[in-house]
Amino acid sequence: MIKTCYHTHSHYCDGKGKPKAYVESALEKGFSALGFSSHSPWPTSDCGIKEKQVPKYVKEIQGLKEQYAGQLDIYLGLEIEYFPGFSSAADEYYDTLPLEYRIGSLHSLWDEREEKWYAVDWTLEQYKHILNDMCGGMMENFARLYYGHIRDMIRVGRIDILGHMDLIKKHNKGEVWFSEDASWYRDEVMDTLDCLKDTGIILEVNTGGLCRGYTDTVYPSPWILKEACDRGIPTQLNGDAHSPENLDFAYDEGQKVIAEAGYKDVRVLLDGVWSDRPI
Numbered sequence: 001m002i003k004t005c006y007h008t009h010s011h012y013c014d015g016k017g018k019p020k021a022y023v024e025s026a027l028e029k030g031f032s033a034l035g036f037s038s039h040s041p042w043p044t045s046d047c048g049i050k051e052k053q054v055p056k057y058v059k060e061i062q063g064l065k066e067q068y069a070g071q072l073d074i075y076l077g078l079e080i081e082y083f084p085g086f087s088s089a090a091d092e093y094y095d096t097l098p099l100e101y102r103i104g105s106l107h108s109l110w111d112e113r114e115e116k117w118y119a120v121d122w123t124l125e126q127y128k129h130i131l132n133d134m135c136g137g138m139m140e141n142f143a144r145l146y147y148g149h150i151r152d153m154i155r156v157g158r159i160d161i162l163g164h165m166d167l168i169k170k171h172n173k174g175e176v177w178f179s180e181d182a183s184w185y186r187d188e189v190m191d192t193l194d195c196l197k198d199t200g201i202i203l204e205v206n207t208g209g210l211c212r213g214y215t216d217t218v219y220p221s222p223w224i225l226k227e228a229c230d231r232g233i234p235t236q237l238n239g240d241a242h243s244p245e246n247l248d249f250a251y252d253e254g255q256k257v258i259a260e261a262g263y264k265d266v267r268v269l270l271d272g273v274w275s276d277r278p279i
């Protein structure tokens, strides 16, 4: 399968290493395309790129694009945070940037009582706060809240790729909080896939959870990807790398999951055009 990755985090946000180190790693590992997707500016934490750094980020990636032309296809993107009710990829700000693609992701949920954001994927304490203090201790409510916002993000649109769709499972290794077989969980996932169907948005297969030891499979779980394939939803493989050496972490595993889900091809950005390439 052609090697590409459009989901990477350099030192501009919460990743390690300069963009150039990612380019060198991609060349060494035989990649055909590499996309940079810093977290968009976050008002709530240091995970996102600082808004005043964005022009430098844009210039640096565009410089690398020119410098490595003919060797590696390099793209400028962002992983744009969906803050339900506050901010999305449809914000005019993003239209002012020369982005070549956009990943849409949801990491945080709003606690109305405390008027504070809590991350789904950060500390276990924050996860437990969402579950116990915001969702009455019921995982079913947590899943409804989470996937409801994912569907809202899809409806708002202006994204090319849906980032780590089932991030809610990050702290659920060994199914300690919920079973993915629960009917209420499956219903939420199916509704989300039905919402995604026919939008053209790519459902990425993301090996980041495996890389950092949180999950024992990719995002999304293989059964979800199979349902996505049945609905004709396009996919692609991304490492969500936070350091250059992890660009292709668990790519063999990711490729296997994609093939076993029934996919015959992946959707990739090459020479500035999205196209389907055989796996």
Ligand SMILES: [Zn+2]
Pocket (backbone or CB within 6 Å): 079, 105, 107, 163, 164
């Ligand atoms: Zn993310």
Ligand SMILES: [Zn+2]
Pocket (backbone or CB within 6 Å): 007, 008, 009, 079, 240
């Ligand atoms: Zn990411």
